[in-house]
Amino acid sequence: MTGLEILMGVGGGLVLALAGGLFWLDRQFEEPSAKRVVSVAGALGAKSVLAVFAHPDDEQLIAGLLIRAVQKDGAVTRMITATKGEAGTPLPQISRLEELGTIRHAEVLKNGYALGIHEQLVWDYPDGGLVDQDFEILVARVQDQIKAWHADLIISFWPASGFSDHQDHKTIGAATVEAVKRMRAIDPDTAPKAIAYILAPCAMMQRLGGALGKRVVANQPAPTHAMPGEGWAKIRGWDNHASQKGYVQKTYGMPPSLIHRLYDKEHYYVEEF
Ligand SMILES: [Zn+2]
DSSP states (O other): OOHHHHHHHHHHHHHHHHHHHHHHHHHTTOOTTSEEOSOHHHHHTOSEEEEEESSTTGGGGGHHHHHHHHHTTOOEEEEEEEEOOTTSOOSSOOSOGGGHHHHHHHHHHHHHHHTTOSEEEEEEEOTTOGGGSOHHHHHHHHHHHHHHTTOSEEEEEOTTTHHHHOHHHHHHHHHHHHHHHHHHHHOTTTSOSEEEEEEOOHHHHHHHSHHHHHHHHHHSOOOSEEEEOOHHHHHHHHHHSGGGTTHHHHHHSSOHHHHHHHSOEEEEEEEEO
16 A cells, blocks of 8 residues: 555545534434424414514524515514623624624614514513513513514424523513413414424434533423524524624534534424414
8 A cells, every 4th residue: 555545545534434423413403203394384374473582693593484484485474582682792792892782682683684574673671681570571561562463373482491491591481481371361363373482403402412401402392393494594694693603613613604504404392272
């Protein structure tokens, strides 16, 4: 064997190992037991979709659902973001720290527009402090908005796990479920027909997510639906969320351009009434 042949052999082995590694990683983001659908909104016959989240950039998790609801099903999409995300860590820092909330408020409006969201509200609850607020008032506000917008499909976080165990996520999820429950008790005909909870990918969280990942998996249900995640929109979304652009690299050790090609689906637990 010449030196060149040895070198080519080693190089080929490395390429194979890398390809195998990427294939394995890709599998960690799949949920084979979930029903595959083209669009969750379409599968449920929804025409008025409302996402209720805690922070600017939470909507990145459901970009596929929002885009496809508009483009494939002719639905109207709307979103509430309960806080301005002022307590987040800027990655990179692109503004004075005391103005981070203003910047992130603008970023979520910009990304919402890019996703085709028809109307958006960004409330002024304190980032990181949603759990300390008056729960009854929060429920009433969500309820009023569902009513005003005649929403038939609600998207939020599963209250026990919040996708990442973030207390704000769990609180907004709990308030949203409570709002829907109360509306259904008053008048099932005008209340939402379903809630779709965005779930974290189980295998990835279990194997690579540390103690937090295991906690999330233990507290969330198995997904009922899987749909294309429109990774290109999420990659673009991190440009819109410029103050959070480095977050994916820091969390996954990979750039958005790679992670959103591996993590290419969205998984939901759908509760139909
Ligand atoms: Zn969040």
